[in-house]
Amino acid sequence: MRRGLSAVLGSLLRTHAVPGRVLVTGWFSFRDGEVTAGDALAARAVSDALGRSGVSHDVAWSPVFAPDGPALEDARPESYAQLLFVCGPLHGDQILRLHERYAACRRTAIGVSVVDERAPEVTGFHHVLARDRAGAGLMADLAGAARSEPARPLVGVALTHGQGEYGARREHGRAADVLGSWLAAKDCARVEADTRLARDTWRLCRTPDQYLSLVGRLDLMVTDRLHGMVLALRTGVPVLAVDPVRGGAKVSAQARVVRWPAVVPCEDLSPRALDDWWDWCLSSAGREAARRRRTLLLRGGADLDGGP
Template structure:
């Protein structure tokens, strides 16, 4: 029988490799080229990334005529091991970096189409012209693990665990944020303006913090808020003050409840958040000024 199939591999295939967005986009481009040419192919995935997908453990080398290694650096025993496992295959590396041409990992390929190698002109990375993929929602995640003042009513750990586990299964880009400001830590915003600049670019904020809710709505971004205090506390109170419905009690936290408000935030909630922002802007300072004046000039009790 004439072998015709091509096996696609890369660092995304190794149990002890890694899967990057660039690798996957480069793979998609190669898959598109093979599909257009009518070349049948399979892809090997790391069991750590896609546990149920075909991995090296289930691959019969005899079923393939060609092996393509896509993207990443050509070096190390894992790459070199492909030559021993697929000795009968025509082995081609594409979109790769060649650090050392004498490396067995490099020399074992029949053809190397490098993106960069010593003495050769660099080529555009495969990921640059990969097929466009649908845009997913960008979710800012603002959680707190403190607030010990609530004592036995605290459900913060349970809420954070449920929220992050649920978010991991949503098709969205997650951005972890912290409302804390610092001038000496590059991971944190140094000013409130910097934090607001990030929030204004999000599609939704998922939070169990009062200011996660308020600053999202201030930017016109819908917030899915969870009150981490049993019986409700400041998050619930603030949602009521903002007339914002997408707030879930810790005792009522469930996948169904989160799914419901997630869908609402990404649809109807967009308009509601913009309305909340306008309401904030129109609220004015008159009421606050009056209340402060009364408090500041009132006789001191006692």
């Protein structure tokens, strides 16, 4: 479908002349559904298009994913004239219940997959604009042209739950818990950057050079592993390191060798301490300091000229 989304939606709304508020839904609205990046971008595209057309609307989200709402359960049918179902397959009991609850609304599915033309989930809509319907004109997937916001930092995460040799000094579990909950709240793109190599799974790198290629594309490494720190610095990537051993161990020792300052002892581990070093690592000063460590490491540990 070559027309812009605003034009498509505007035409639908004018054609059916149903005044009133519009409710935007999708699989991202169901409590037991799932929210994918494609779903969220498709919802954004539709919401933006409605906004440009001056159409009052709400986007209903799963309360599991977005506890601050608005939630589908709170979207009273009598408050809406039209319902838009965005993205995903038209299949399943959740969609049948949507038809039942919003029976008085005009219902349109847009950017969806049609599994069975005769299924009540499909025929229950007054109009279907599909992305993969057999024998019909198709529209481009909504996520492809959705508005995007500025890129977020790409952050690698390399944690260890082992190292039993440290015995009672181990704080690896608590370090992982604190880092995990803290990272989940950071506005960044996270990627697991486990230093382990393997030959039988795509989830891990097979060679050290593959791993360096991965790490070199990061904006920041967060790790409690020695080689998570060293290999990131070798590629010139800033590292926010946590020493998970009480009293300090190899992470702190090697940070001293290369004079890398962004190391948090497990005794001082807190979101505030992590936030402070996060800001520094992503600053121009932190990036330049990491580039200097790369030079140091590739020279085999020769002294740095100057400070951090």
